[in-house]
Amino acid sequence: xxxxxxxxxxxxxxxFIGVFGxxxxxxxxxxxxxxxxMLNAVNLSFIAFSRYTASMDGHVFAxxxxxxxxxxxxxxxxxxxxxxxxxxxxxxxxxxxxxx
Amino acid sequence: xxxxxxxxxxxxxxxxAINGALxxxxxxxxxxxxxxxxxxxxxxxxxxxxxxxxxIFIRMIGMDEADRILEQTLxxxxxxxxxxxxVAFFVDxxxxxxxxxxxxxxxxxxxxxxxxxxxxxxxxxxxxxxxxFMFAMLTLVMGKNLPLLFVGWEGVGLxxxxxxxxxxxxxxxxxxxxxxxxxxxxxxxxxxxxIFVVYVATLEHGAGTLDxxxxxxxxxxxxxxxxxxxxxxxILLFIGACGKSAQIPLYVWLPDAMAGxxxxxxxxxxxxxxxxxxxxxxxxxxxxALSPLAMGVVATVGALTALYAATIGICQRxxxxxxxxxxxxQLGYMFMxxxxxxxxxxxxxxxxxxxxxxxxxxxxxxxxxxxxxxxxMFNMGGLSKYMKLTALTFLIASFAIAGVPPLAxxxxxxxxxxxxxxxxxxxxxxxxxxxxxxxxxxxxxxxxVFRAVFLTFxxxxxxxxxxxxxxxxxxSVMTVPLILLAIGSITAGFLGVPQVLGGSNAFHHFLSxxxxxxxxxxxxxxxxxxxxxxxxxxxxxxxxAAAGGVQLSSYTGEVLSEAGGGxxxxxxxxxxxxxxxxxxIGIAGILVAQAMYIRNPTLxxxxxRRARGLYNLxxxxxxxxxxxxxxxxxxxYFLSEKVFFKVIDVWIIDGIVNGFGVMARGFGTVLRLLxxxxxxxxxxxxxxGILYLIYRMVG
Amino acid sequence: MxxxxxxxxxxxxxxxxxxxxxRRNPLAGAxxxxxxxxxxxxxxxxxxxELIFILQILVYAGAIMVLVIFxxxxxxxxxxELEEPPAGKIKTLIILAAxxxxxxxxxxxxxxxxxxxxxxxxNFGSVEKVGELMLTSYLYPFEIIxxxxxVAIVGVVLLAKKVI
Numbered sequence: 001x002x003x004x005x006x007x008x009x010x011x012x013x014x015x016f017i018g019v020f021g022x023x024x025x026x027x028x029x030x031x032x033x034x035x036x037x038m039l040n041a042v043n044l045s046f047i048a049f050s051r052y053t054a055s056m057d058g059h060v061f062a063x064x065x066x067x068x069x070x071x072x073x074x075x076x077x078x079x080x081x082x083x084x085x086x087x088x089x090x091x092x093x094x095x096x097x098x099x100x
Numbered sequence: 101x102x103x104x105x106x107x108x109x110x111x112x113x114x115x116x117a118i119n120g121a122l123x124x125x126x127x128x129x130x131x132x133x134x135x136x137x138x139x140x141x142x143x144x145x146x147x148x149x150x151x152x153x154x155x156i157f158i159r160m161i162g163m164d165e166a167d168r169i170l171e172q173t174l175x176x177x178x179x180x181x182x183x184x185x186x187v188a189f190f191v192d193x194x195x196x197x198x199x200x201x202x203x204x205x206x207x208x209x210x211x212x213x214x215x216x217x218x219x220x221x222x223x224x225x226x227x228x229x230x231x232x233f234m235f236a237m238l239t240l241v242m243g244k245n246l247p248l249l250f251v252g253w254e255g256v257g258l259x260x261x262x263x264x265x266x267x268x269x270x271x272x273x274x275x276x277x278x279x280x281x282x283x284x285x286x287x288x289x290x291x292x293x294x295i296f297v298v299y300v301a302t303l304e305h306g307a308g309t310l311d312x313x314x315x316x317x318x319x320x321x322x323x324x325x326x327x328x329x330x331x332x333x334x335i336l337l338f339i340g341a342c343g344k345s346a347q348i349p350l351y352v353w354l355p356d357a358m359a360g361x362x363x364x365x366x367x368x369x370x371x372x373x374x375x376x377x378x379x380x381x382x383x384x385x386x387x388x389a390l391s392p393l394a395m396g397v398v399a400t401v402g403a404l405t406a407l408y409a410a411t412i413g414i415c416q417r418x419x420x421x422x423x424x425x426x427x428x429x430q431l432g433y434m435f436m437x438x439x440x441x442x443x444x445x446x447x448x449x450x451x452x453x454x455x456x457x458x459x460x461x462x463x464x465x466x467x468x469x470x471x472x473x474x475x476x477m478f479n480m481g482g483l484s485k486y487m488k489l490t491a492l493t494f495l496i497a498s499f500a501i502a503g504v505p506p507l508a509x510x511x512x513x514x515x516x517x518x519x520x521x522x523x524x525x526x527x528x529x530x531x532x533x534x535x536x537x538x539x540x541x542x543x544x545x546x547x548x549v550f551r552a553v554f555l556t557f558x559x560x561x562x563x564x565x566x567x568x569x570x571x572x573x574x575x576s577v578m579t580v581p582l583i584l585l586a587i588g589s590i591t592a593g594f595l596g597v598p599q600v601l602g603g604s605n606a607f608h609h610f611l612s613x614x615x616x617x618x619x620x621x622x623x624x625x626x627x628x629x630x631x632x633x634x635x636x637x638x639x640x641x642x643x644x645a646a647a648g649g650v651q652l653s654s655y656t657g658e659v660l661s662e663a664g665g666g667x668x669x670x671x672x673x674x675x676x677x678x679x680x681x682x683x684x685i686g687i688a689g690i691l692v693a694q695a696m697y698i699r700n701p702t703l704x705x706x707x708x709r710r711a712r713g714l715y716n717l718x719x720x721x722x723x724x725x726x727x728x729x730x731x732x733x734x735x736x737y738f739l740s741e742k743v744f745f746k747v748i749d750v751w752i753i754d755g756i757v758n759g760f761g762v763m764a765r766g767f768g769t770v771l772r773l774l775x776x777x778x779x780x781x782x783x784x785x786x787x788x789g790i791l792y793l794i795y796r797m798v799g
Numbered sequence: 800m801x802x803x804x805x806x807x808x809x810x811x812x813x814x815x816x817x818x819x820x821x822r823r824n825p826l827a828g829a830x831x832x833x834x835x836x837x838x839x840x841x842x843x844x845x846x847x848x849e850l851i852f853i854l855q856i857l858v859y860a861g862a863i864m865v866l867v868i869f870x871x872x873x874x875x876x877x878x879x880e881l882e883e884p885p886a887g888k889i890k891t892l893i894i895l896a897a898x899x900x901x902x903x904x905x906x907x908x909x910x911x912x913x914x915x916x917x918x919x920x921x922n923f924g925s926v927e928k929v930g931e932l933m934l935t936s937y938l939y940p941f942e943i944i945x946x947x948x949x950v951a952i953v954g955v956v957l958l959a960k961k962v963i
Contacts, residue, residue, distance in 0.1 A: 014835075017819075021820035029829075040839055047846045048846060051846040052915075052917065059924055059929045060929060066851075074954075078959045082958055091880075
């Protein structure tokens with residue numbers, strides 16, 4: 001018997017794996033992918049709640065999240081490419097312009 | 101007609117704004133704006149106020165005596181909790197008299213100024229200030245509540261400062277303006293405290309209010325409760341009046357205020373602004389009436405000032421200074437009148453004084469104008485040959501101030517003296533003493549005024565060569581106002597001919613709805629003496645008399661008109677006797693002056709040589725200025741330089757300010773450590789924040 | 800049966816995610832993520848979210864990940880550019896503690912959620928039904944999302960141009 005809690009634990013685990021990725025990795029591509037993973041974890045919560053409350057609103061939200069994720073990925077990767085062209089690096093710690 | 105009330109004060113304000121704008125626009129140009137335009141705007145504004153005031157007056161005369169009150173509320177001003185103050189104008193009989201005097205004399209002096217200030221570089225600025233003054237003064241006398249009165253009070257003070265220091269490039273004149281401002285500030289501080297006291301007292305007895313009608317009703321409802329407040333607030337407010345109206349000990353600014361242009365001295369420092377204190381006490385008569393102590397203080401200070409300033413006037417050489425001390429002295433009379441509860445007599449004298457003193461000042465201005473700024477009377481003499489109109493009007497006004505019947509000053513001064521003589525001030529000897537003091541002052545007044553007349557217009561000519569070349573009669577724009585004011589000095593008195601002389605005292609009758617109740621209360625309270633029962637009875641009488649607030653029942657009105665007719669305890673015979681006495685002392689003063697300055701011009705010299713010490717004391721104005729400098733100003737300088745500047749400002753104030761800077765830099769240094777500039781660190785902070793939120797949700 | 804399927808798919812998803820954040824080479828990480836995302840699509844199917852299942856495969860596992868992989872290949876990072884210095888010990892401890900606490904908190908918050916699987920109609924989560932919802936109740940957000948995507952397209956084109 002799979003309850004809502006199961007899905008939510010899975011969602012939480014995936015989310016914190018994403019958090020780990022963002023905080024520990026320095027490679028900007030991996031960071032971006034970790035963010036995608038976090039967004040997916042949230043989507044999972046939406047879908048699970050949708051199923052257990054028998055309402056399809058969560059599906060619509062998941063759709064919106066996907067759209068935003070697509071936009072974010074597109075922009076993020078474009079910035080990444082520009083960054084690499086100009087600075088020859090994709091390491092987050094090399095980018096300290098805000099401090100200097 | 102009520103909806104036109106606001107035009108009276110605001111018309112001069114608009115004039116001030118236009119002329120002020122012109123003055124600013126032309127301030128960098130070589131030539132000022134055209135004088136015709138400025139004088140048209142400057143004179144039309146107060147004239148419009150005067151016309152509307154007249155229309156309202158005519159309307160008021162037609163109204164029932166009990167409802168002679170016009171009100172107009174413009175907008176809410178301070179609206180906070182229990183304190184609700186509106187910008188509202190309020191005209192009853194008392195305000196009406198003041199509005200008429202201010203606008204009438206004001207308009208005449210505006211016209212006079214066209215001639216006096218002609219070709220002055222600050223022509224536009226002058227008219228702007230003068231109109232602004234009219235606005236402030238009219239706000240003062242028409243304001244419905246104490247704060248609005250205070251706004252006008254401060255406004256006239258500001259304009260007075262601006263106009264005294266009008267020729268600010270002269271450092272002595274600028275300093276005179278500063279002196280007036282600072283001395284007034286002392287009084288205004290007490291005045292403000294007085295307002296606070298009144299407000300707190302009203303809060304304790306029902307609704308907090310500062311509106312005059314509501315205040316008067318509240319005081320009438322709780323006369324016992326307001327007795328203590330009346331003393332405290334009355335004395336505080338009177339200190340404010342001392343500053344504004346130049347009474348002992350705050351009179352010192354008025355003689356110096358003569359540094360301003362002469363029409364200003366006539367309008368502000370003789371006819372209108374300095375009488376604001378008298379108006380204020382009459383306006384709050386319902387409050388003052390409850391406190392015999394405050395009234396006694398007012399009357400005593402007034403009488404002392406009347407005598408004191410008159411004695412200084414004897415020895416002055418500067419014609420404007422003589423008139424300045426004369427003004428202080430006459431203001432003393434008015435304060436004594438309101439102090440003994442004869443409010444309508446005080447206001448009556450205020451009105452007649454406005455005419456004859458303005459006439460004297462403008463006459464002096466005409467002389468100064470003709471002599472190119474010469475003010476020393478010992479460099480004048482014999483001018484009546486050259487300036488017939490000026491001399492004639494000056495003479496009329498001098499007779500008026502000396503109290504020669506049937507001119508204006510006779511009726512008003514006599515009413516004051518009679519009211520003082522018959523007043524019920526305690527202790528019982530006080531009215532008599534006050535009467536004697538002011539009786540002597542009346543004689544001295546006649547003497548010093550006619551000394552000025554003889555020195556200026558008669559006797560030997562002592563002109564300097566330069567002045568002699570210029571001496572001429574003033575243009576008609578200056579002499580016509582003189583004639584108008586002289587006519588006023590002759591006729592104003594007939595408004596208040598006492599009943600003993602067969603008159604009806606119309607002025608007193610007109611004012612009785614506004615101040616009659618308070619006059620009644622004064623006599624009831626003061627007559628009660630010290631016994632507890634009597635005070636209770638008096639308070640009860642006060643309650644009854646004031647039950648209608650400012651509106652007096654016809655019964656009380658009758659009682660009052662009888663009282664006004666001389667039933668305070670004196671007989672008609674006595675009144676006539678006192679009248680004759682005061683006329684005699686006035687004439688005696690004139691004759692002495694004539695003897696000293698016309699028949700035997702060497703006499704004053706020999707007298708002053710024989711009584712050298714006394715002469716120096718009086719000529720030096722009793723060295724009050726010097727005493728103030730030593731006892732107040734110098735310690736003040738010391739305190740501000742050595743304590744407030746060197747210690748409090750440099751160490752404490754600057755220390756606090758610098759401390760803030762140091763503190764901010766310290767915090768910045770610490771907080772800077774958090775700003776790593778690495779985005780992932782910020783992500784970590786966000787995470788910690790979210791975890792805290794989760795913790796709050798769980799816990 | 801259902802429980803077995805859930806645990807297998809969930810294990811694949813978690814395993815793929817863990818691989819993604821631990822691979823030094825981003826390309827390996829990207830492929831691990833694709834595995835994880837496809838596993839998630841399976842979960843969606845179990846939850847009867849037909850439309851989202853399809854979109855997950857097409858948009859996420861397909862389009863977005865292809866974009867990522869293309870970018871990685873475009874950058875063609877050299878070996879030394881992939882070197883990452885290890886994280887500090889204190890920071891690691893903070894993050895681990897935070898995550899542990901976060902998991903605990905989420906569990907606490909979620910306990911008490913409904914256990915019953917409600918009966919839903921046959922076409923729950925179908926393209927038709929969700930589309931209907933999107934074009935009625937959620938019309939405005941839907942339109943706004945279109946604008947967001949448009950702006951994103953314009954932005955990407957601008958950013959990726961060689962010379963600005």
